[in-house]
Amino acid sequence: MVTPTGAISATAxxxxxxxxxxxxxxxxxxALADAIRVLMLDGRVPVGTAVPSERTLAEAxxxxxxxxxxxxxxxxxxxHLLSRQGARSVLRLPVQVPAEPVDLGAEGDVIKLNIAAxxxxxxxxxxxxxxxxxxxxxxxxxTGIYPNGLRAxxxxxxxxxxxxxxxxxxxxxxxxSGAQHALRLxxxxxxxxxxxxxxxQPTHHGTILALARHRARAVTIGLHPEHGWDLDQLESVxxxxxxxxxxxxxxxxxxxxLLLDEAGRIRLGEISARYRVPVVVDETTAELALDVAxxxxxxxxxxxxxxxxxxxxxxxTVWAGLRVGWIRVDGRPDTYALARYESDIGGAxxxxxxxxxxxxxxxxxxxxxxxxLRAQRTTALAAxxxxxxxxxxxxxxxxxxxxxxxxxxAATATAAxxxxxxxxxxxxxxxxxxxxxxxxxxxxxxxxxxxLARGIGLVGQAYRQAxxxxxxxxxxxxxxxxxxxxx
Amino acid sequence: MVTPTGAISATAxxxxxxxxxxxxxxxxxxALADAIRVLMLDGRVPVGTAVPSERTLAEAxxxxxxxxxxxxxxxxxxxHLLSRQGARSVLRLPVQVPAEPVDLGAEGDVIKLNIAAxxxxxxxxxxxxxxxxxxxxxxxxxTGIYPNGLRAxxxxxxxxxxxxxxxxxxxxxxxxSGAQHALRLxxxxxxxxxxxxxxxQPTHHGTILALARHRARAVTIGLHPEHGWDLDQLESVxxxxxxxxxxxxxxxxxxxxLLLDEAGRIRLGEISARYRVPVVVDETTAELALDVAxxxxxxxxxxxxxxxxxxxxxxxTVWAGLRVGWIRVDGRPDTYALARYESDIGGAxxxxxxxxxxxxxxxxxxxxxxxxLRAQRTTALAAxxxxxxxxxxxxxxxxxxxxxxxxxxAATATAAxxxxxxxxxxxxxxxxxxxxxxxxxxxxxxxxxxxLARGIGLVGQAYRQAxxxxxxxxxxxxxxxxxxxxx
Numbered sequence: 001m002v003t004p005t006g007a008i009s010a011t012a013x014x015x016x017x018x019x020x021x022x023x024x025x026x027x028x029x030x031a032l033a034d035a036i037r038v039l040m041l042d043g044r045v046p047v048g049t050a051v052p053s054e055r056t057l058a059e060a061x062x063x064x065x066x067x068x069x070x071x072x073x074x075x076x077x078x079x080h081l082l083s084r085q086g087a088r089s090v091l092r093l094p095v096q097v098p099a100e101p102v103d104l105g106a107e108g109d110v111i112k113l114n115i116a117a118x119x120x121x122x123x124x125x126x127x128x129x130x131x132x133x134x135x136x137x138x139x140x141x142x143t144g145i146y147p148n149g150l151r152a153x154x155x156x157x158x159x160x161x162x163x164x165x166x167x168x169x170x171x172x173x174x175x176x177s178g179a180q181h182a183l184r185l186x187x188x189x190x191x192x193x194x195x196x197x198x199x200x201q202p203t204h205h206g207t208i209l210a211l212a213r214h215r216a217r218a219v220t221i222g223l224h225p226e227h228g229w230d231l232d233q234l235e236s237v238x239x240x241x242x243x244x245x246x247x248x249x250x251x252x253x254x255x256x257x258l259l260l261d262e263a264g265r266i267r268l269g270e271i272s273a274r275y276r277v278p279v280v281v282d283e284t285t286a287e288l289a290l291d292v293a294x295x296x297x298x299x300x301x302x303x304x305x306x307x308x309x310x311x312x313x314x315x316x317t318v319w320a321g322l323r324v325g326w327i328r329v330d331g332r333p334d335t336y337a338l339a340r341y342e343s344d345i346g347g348a349x350x351x352x353x354x355x356x357x358x359x360x361x362x363x364x365x366x367x368x369x370x371x372x373l374r375a376q377r378t379t380a381l382a383a384x385x386x387x388x389x390x391x392x393x394x395x396x397x398x399x400x401x402x403x404x405x406x407x408x409x410a411a412t413a414t415a416a417x418x419x420x421x422x423x424x425x426x427x428x429x430x431x432x433x434x435x436x437x438x439x440x441x442x443x444x445x446x447x448x449x450x451x452l453a454r455g456i457g458l459v460g461q462a463y464r465q466a467x468x469x470x471x472x473x474x475x476x477x478x479x480x481x482x483x484x485x486x487x
Numbered sequence: 488m489v490t491p492t493g494a495i496s497a498t499a500x501x502x503x504x505x506x507x508x509x510x511x512x513x514x515x516x517x518a519l520a521d522a523i524r525v526l527m528l529d530g531r532v533p534v535g536t537a538v539p540s541e542r543t544l545a546e547a548x549x550x551x552x553x554x555x556x557x558x559x560x561x562x563x564x565x566x567h568l569l570s571r572q573g574a575r576s577v578l579r580l581p582v583q584v585p586a587e588p589v590d591l592g593a594e595g596d597v598i599k600l601n602i603a604a605x606x607x608x609x610x611x612x613x614x615x616x617x618x619x620x621x622x623x624x625x626x627x628x629x630t631g632i633y634p635n636g637l638r639a640x641x642x643x644x645x646x647x648x649x650x651x652x653x654x655x656x657x658x659x660x661x662x663x664s665g666a667q668h669a670l671r672l673x674x675x676x677x678x679x680x681x682x683x684x685x686x687x688q689p690t691h692h693g694t695i696l697a698l699a700r701h702r703a704r705a706v707t708i709g710l711h712p713e714h715g716w717d718l719d720q721l722e723s724v725x726x727x728x729x730x731x732x733x734x735x736x737x738x739x740x741x742x743x744x745l746l747l748d749e750a751g752r753i754r755l756g757e758i759s760a761r762y763r764v765p766v767v768v769d770e771t772t773a774e775l776a777l778d779v780a781x782x783x784x785x786x787x788x789x790x791x792x793x794x795x796x797x798x799x800x801x802x803x804t805v806w807a808g809l810r811v812g813w814i815r816v817d818g819r820p821d822t823y824a825l826a827r828y829e830s831d832i833g834g835a836x837x838x839x840x841x842x843x844x845x846x847x848x849x850x851x852x853x854x855x856x857x858x859x860l861r862a863q864r865t866t867a868l869a870a871x872x873x874x875x876x877x878x879x880x881x882x883x884x885x886x887x888x889x890x891x892x893x894x895x896x897a898a899t900a901t902a903a904x905x906x907x908x909x910x911x912x913x914x915x916x917x918x919x920x921x922x923x924x925x926x927x928x929x930x931x932x933x934x935x936x937x938x939l940a941r942g943i944g945l946v947g948q949a950y951r952q953a954x955x956x957x958x959x960x961x962x963x964x965x966x967x968x969x970x971x972x973x974x
Contacts, residue, residue, distance in 0.1 A: 084676065084822065086763065112630065120627035129620055129837055133613065140607035143599065143933075144808020177664060177810075181831035188700060189571070193680055209829040213675060276573070321631020321836035323664075335571065342696040344668035344831075349808035350616055351835050446630075 007050035007088060010060035016044055017061070028063065029070035036071065037080050037412075040091050040435055047435045048212060050088035051081070078416070111455035114424040116254065116400040116444035118373075120319035121358075121365045128322075128354035135353045144349050147341040148333070149175025149326070153356040157312070157326050160359060164286075165296025166310075166328075174333035175347050176340060178325040179284045179313035180206045185327065185339040186245070186280055186309055187214045195244040198237055200229070202403065202431035202440070204254045204282070207247060211433065218433030219243055225394045225405075228258045231267045238275050246272070246279045251286035251294050255431055255442040256403040257396015259294060265301040273305035283312045284325075287366060290374050291397040299328070314355050316400060317362060317369070323348075324355035373400070379449040380456060387460025393443075402443045403431075406463065409439035413466035414459065421458045494537035494575060497547035503531055504548070515550065516557035523558065524567050524899075527578050527922055534922045535699060537575035538568070565903070598942035601911040603741065603887040603931035605860075607806035608845075608852045615809075615841035622840045631836050634828040635820070636662025636813070640843040644799070644813050647846060651773075652783025653797075653815075661820035662834050663827060665812040666771045666800035667693045672814065672826040673732070673767055673796055674701045682731040685724055687716070689890065689918035689927070691741045691769070694734060698920065705920030706730055712881045712892075715745045718754045725762050733759070733766045738773035738781050742890040742918055742929040744883015746781060752788040760792035770799045771812075774853060777861050778884040786815070801842050803887060804849060804856075810835075811842035860887065866936040867943060874947025880930075889930045890918075893950065896926035900953035901946065908945045 008016075013036075020035035022028060039045040051057070054072065058065040072089065075081035083089040135152070148154065154173040161168035176182040183206070191197060193215035199207065201220035211218055219241050221234045229248075238246065248268065250260035260268075272279045281298045299308035313325035324347070327336050340346065380402055384391055390407035406414070411427035418425045428440030441459070445452060495503075500523075507522035509515060526532040538544070541559065545552040559576060562568035570576040622639070635641065641660040648655035663669040670693070678684060680702035686694065688707035698705055706728050708721045716735075725733065735755065737747035747755075759766045768785045786795035800812035811834065814823050827833065867889055871878055877894035893901070898914035905912045915927030928946070932939060 082822075115630045115632060117630040117632060119629060120631065122624070122627045125623075125627060126620065129616060129623075133616055136612075136616075137609070139808060140609045140612060140806070142606060142808075143602045143604040144607065144802075144806050145602060145604060177831040177835075180829070184830060193702070206829070206832070213826075213829055215680070315832075319627070319631050320832065321626060321629075323831065323833070323835040323838075335569075339700075342667070342693070342700055343671060344664040344810065345693070345802075345807065346810070348664075348810040348835060348838050350841065351810075351838055354837070 006046060006048065008045060008052065010052035010056035013045070013052060013057060014060040027070075029067045030074060032061075032063070032067060032071035033074040036075060036091075040080065045091065047091055049091050051091060053088070109422060111423045111447070111451055111458070113418075113443060113447075113455050113459065114426045116442070116446055117315060117320040118369065118400070118446045120321065121369065124358050124361055124365050125319055125322065125354065127361075128357035129350065131357040132350040132353035136350055139349050145346045146349075147337045147346045149173065149347055150349065150352045150356070153324070153352045153359075154326075156356045156360050157328075160362070161297065161310075161328060166300040168328060171332055172328055172330065174327045174329075174336045174340065175352060176325040176327060177323040177344065177347060178315055178320075179282060179311045180210065180325075181323075181343070182311040182313070182325045182327045183207060183210050183247075183280070183282070184213075185336045185343060186311070187211070187216065188339040188343070189335050190278060191216045191244050196241050198234065198241070198243040198246045199433055200248060200253065201433065202255055202428065202437060203247070203433070204249065204284075205426070205430040207282075208430075208433045216244070220433060223253065223256055223258060225256070225392075228253075229260055229264055231264055231271070234268075235271050238271055238277060242275075243277060246277055247282065248279065248298075249282045249285070250298050251283055252288050252290075252396065252399030254282075254285055254399055255401040256394045257290075257399040257401060258394065259292065259397050260298070262295045262301065265295060265298045268298060269302035269306040269308065272307055273303050276305075276307075278307040278309055281308060281310045283310055285316050285399040286312065287317045287362065288370065288373065288400060289398045290370060290377065294398070299330075314359060317366065318355065318358040322351065322355055322358070324351060373445060376445040376447070376449050376452055377402070379452050380443055380445040383453045383456035384443065387457050388463060400444050400446050402445065404441050404443055406439050406441060408467050410463065410466040411438045411441050414441065414463045417462035417465045418459050421462055423455050423458045423462065425459060425462075493533060493535065495532060495539065497539035497543035500532070500539060500544060501547040514557075516554045517561060519548075519550070519554065519558040520561040523562060523578070527567065532578065534578055536578050538578060540575070596909060598910045598934070598938055598945070600905075600930060600934075600942050600946065601913045603929070603933055604802060604807040605856065605887070605933045607808065608856065611845050611848055611852050612806055612809065612841065614848075615844035616837065618844040619837040619840035623837055626836050632833050633836075634824045634833040636660065636834055637836065637839045637843070640811070640839045640846075641813075643843045643847050644815075647849070648784065648797075648815060651781075653787040655815060658819055659815055659817065661814045661816075661823045661827065662839060663812040663814060664810040664831065664834060665802055665807075666769060666798045667697065667812075668810075668830070669798040669800070669812045669814045670694060670697050670734075670767070670769070671700075672823050672830060673798070674698070674703065675826040675830070676822050677765060678703045678731050683728050685721065685728070685730040685733045686920055687735060687740065688920065689742055689915065689924060690734070690920070691736065691771075692913070692917040694769075695917075695920045703731070707920060710740065710743055710745060712743070712879075712890075715740075716747055716751055718751055718758070721755075722758050725758055725764060729762075730764060733764055734769065735766065735785075736769045736772070737785050738770055739775050739777075739883065739885030741769075741772055741886055742888045743881045744777075744886040744888060744890070745881065746779065746884050747785070749782045749788065752782060752785045755785060756789035756793040756795065759794055760790050763792075763794075765794040765796055768795060768797045770797055772803050772886040773799070774804045774849065775857065775860065775887060776885045777857060777864065781885070786817075801846060804853065805842065805845040809838065809842055809845070811838060860932060863932040863934070863936050863939055864889070866939050867930055867932040870940045870943035871930065874944050875950060887931050887933050889932065891928050891930055893926050893928060895954050897950065897953040898925045898928050901928065901950045904949035904952045905946050908949055910942050910945045910949070912946060912949075 022031035054068040058068045081089050082092045154170040157173045158168040158170045191214050196219050197216045302308045310328040392405045393402040415425045415427040428437030429435045509518035541555040545555045568576050569579045641657040644660045645655040645657045678701050683706050684703045789795045797815040879892045880889040902912045902914040915924030916922045
């Protein structure tokens with residue numbers, strides 16, 4: 001359950017906690033905080049659960065209210081508890097929102113392995129904004145509001161789809177502020193609170209956060225490290241659970257780098273048509289083929305009656321500081337245009353011209369980008385082998401990330417220790433809609449090779465500290481729930 | 488009720504429709520469509536109501552299913568009915584989403600009185616993007632992701648608040664993609680489905696659409712054309728209905744141009760503190776003082792315990808094609824930063840530098856902008872007196888719009904007739920969360936005086952046509968509901 005609507009009573013939480021009290025010198029509040037965190041990482045108390053008031057939990061556990069207050073504060077500090085004024089606090093997975101360093105010179109001191117986004121192709125971005133300065137004058141006399149997106153940009157995006165094997169007209173495209181924004185508009189249009197949405201597990205954590213905002217429930221299929229998508233399982237989940245949407249990342253899946261083959265694309269189209277369920281295809285990383293060429297877009301395989309909604313973005317190919325994405329549908333994207341208007345009126349004019357310039361020059365700069373990514377991935381794989389012995393990365397064929405299985409389930413503790421060492425890292429749990437995945441980390445290979453090697457070295461050090469220091473999970477006293485990590 | 492959760496049964500709708508059949512040569516389906524539309528404009532069937540299936544309504548009315556299908560299609564075509572795949576169609580007020588003309592030369596043929604957004608101050612916007620080209624290089628090597636906004640821009644926005652009498656630090660500011668986006672992030676954070684939100688009536692129609700997306704319920708207070716806000720009524724609604732938020736536009740209210748005085752600002756702060764309800768202050772038009780200086784921002788009057796969330800935007804002072812707005816809170820805007828990250832990751836880098844440049848040069852270009860707006864308003868008032876005799880505009884003191892009471896309730900029909908004459912106009916109903924207001928139109932004075940005079944001349948012509956042709960409301964057969972327009 002991703003929806004933040006569930007609450008747990010003090011007595012139920014006390015029962016789940018079992019024998020949580022500290023054995024050694026650890027402060028009581030810290031042991032309580034750790035025990036609550038482990039319950040969530042375990043999946044025994046779902047992410048999004050509202051916790052009891054300090055007073056009632058203190059009574060149920062027979063501790064002072066101060067102990068509970070301190071434990072909640074500790075959970076809040078490390079991002080596991082979200083408090084909102086006038087509402088009960090809810091359990092959540094930590095999200096590291098990057099903050100701009102005041103001094104850019106200090107940037108080099110923190111190694112950001114938490115973000116899979118490449119730096120900008122400087123000349124192209126610069127030239128793009130110069131191009132915008134040339135194009136914009138005719139627009140300055142107008143209102144600047146174009147909810148569908150500027151024609152020049154929708155044409156460029158449509159041409160790229162056509163070039164990739166999916167004939168597309170400009171008026172099938174709606175421009176958004178990136179793929180996350182595109183997804184929110186699709187959810188606005190298709191999903192009501194309580195609806196189910198089928199996801200791959202693991203998946204992009206922005207998608208998980210978006211579903212929670214829409215109070216949708218995630219239902220999942222696993223991805224096999226070698227065989228990828230199990231579409232028999234997917235069809236069976238669709239048949240039994242009737243999700244409102246299926247969300248997939250077939251072209252260099254984030255975080256695994258896996259690629260869905262042509263047979264799988266055909267099958268997904270058939271499932272969409274047979275069960276009348278729209279398939280949302282996130283193509284954010286579709287242009288990042290490192291080892292094999294990607295097949296044509298999934299939508300090009302769709303039979304009559306299928307509904308394929310394709311999302312894309314300039315963030316991973318050009319630069320995330322340029323906020324442009326899109327939605328492609330088979331007809332006209334009018335309902336999404338209305339959703340966009342209601343979301344933020346429309347896109348920025350200069351921004352769209354700059355994106356149009358960069359996207360129409362993809363073939364000029366992508367070969368060098370892909371070569372750099374390949375080299376950085378080689379560096380990352382070597383550093384993982386050296387500094388994280390026993391860790392197993394999925395053998396993806398494109399995208400920006402390695403999804404790495406650790407020998408022991410200590411990703412959260414590793415991320416915490418890495419932060420102390422100056423490396424930001426997102427633990428695996430952030431990529432699972434039900435938490436879990438604490439034996440996985442995601443290593444993006446978007447930084448330069450030197451920084452990457454240094455960062456992974458520090459992650460190795462953090463992992464060794466974490467495994468040495470790991471807080472043992474408290475014995476579970478609950479009945480019928482799995483007494484193990486959800487992985 | 489704004490929430491799209493209510494449905495009406497075929498028998499109830501048939502009862503409301505009463506004697507709807509055409510007396511003269513009008514086709515049956517057209518008479519049915521008009522009667523359903525009038526029921527909604529009247530407020531007898533709320534906006535957002537799900538209509539019955541074609542089959543059941545045809546049975547209840549004893550007409551052919553084709554007649555109902557044609558009537559629904561007609562409602563759909565003119566924007567009064569929204570259909571979504573797999574769900575019942577819902578009644579809605581028409582929203583005119585502006586589309587970019589393919590040929591900018593054709594722009595002059597349509598007079599856009601539907602948008603209250605000025606053209607750009609060309610030199611400032613141009614210089615702003617040149618400034619961005621100079622600032623950006625240090626950022627191109629990074630990921631480009633800054634969910635709180637660039638420091639240079641948050642500092643500029645904070646300085647402007649301080650200059651206006653509300654001391655503000657940069658880390659109290661979160662940058663958004665405009666004020667509509669800011670409002671959505673606030674609703675994401677504070678409002679659950681079914682919560683009440685208190686609004687002025689009339690209000691900005693983007694706010695009404697946003698509430699509907701969040702499935703919130705609008706409760707309203709009226710604005711008196713001369714005395715403005717009735718804060719006794721507001722407090723009584725707060726006490727009885729306990730809204731989750733209060734939303735106000737105190738500085739040159741959209742669409743009326745009214746200004747809340749200092750006593751009113753103090754009172755709203757007291758109400759926020761006493762009832763523990765956050766007040767969202769939309770300051771989009773706060774810099775557009777035409778006749779009197781605005782008092783300091785509402786938040787500067789807030790007593791201890793009040794929670795004032797201030798939204799602003801560069802859209803109305805600079806240009807709507809530059810998508811930058813902000814949220815100001817008393818502490819740190821971290822929960823909104825998370826909501827922004829989940830909404831669209833963050834703002835565009837170049838865009839923010841361009842906005843920073845323009846906002847730090849406000850004092851250079853605003854005097855000329857305000858002088859132009861004053862002159863255009865004079866033109867608009869004269870044209871209204873000439874072409875719409877008997878119409879009464881509210882005497883606002885700033886902002887971008889005149890809110891005009893027509894002699895007869897024919898705004899929707901006038902807007903339809905105006906469209907035929909090449910003028911886009913939004914009828915008053917779009918500014919009321921419960922519809923109604925069909926005796927009002929909004930006339931923005933953002934176009935040049937010649938175009939404005941020509942546009943209002945055509946609106947006068949459209950009004951005369953509409954009053955001549957008006958479809959009489961069908962006799963009402965419902966009991967206990969007001970048999971009059973909700974105004």
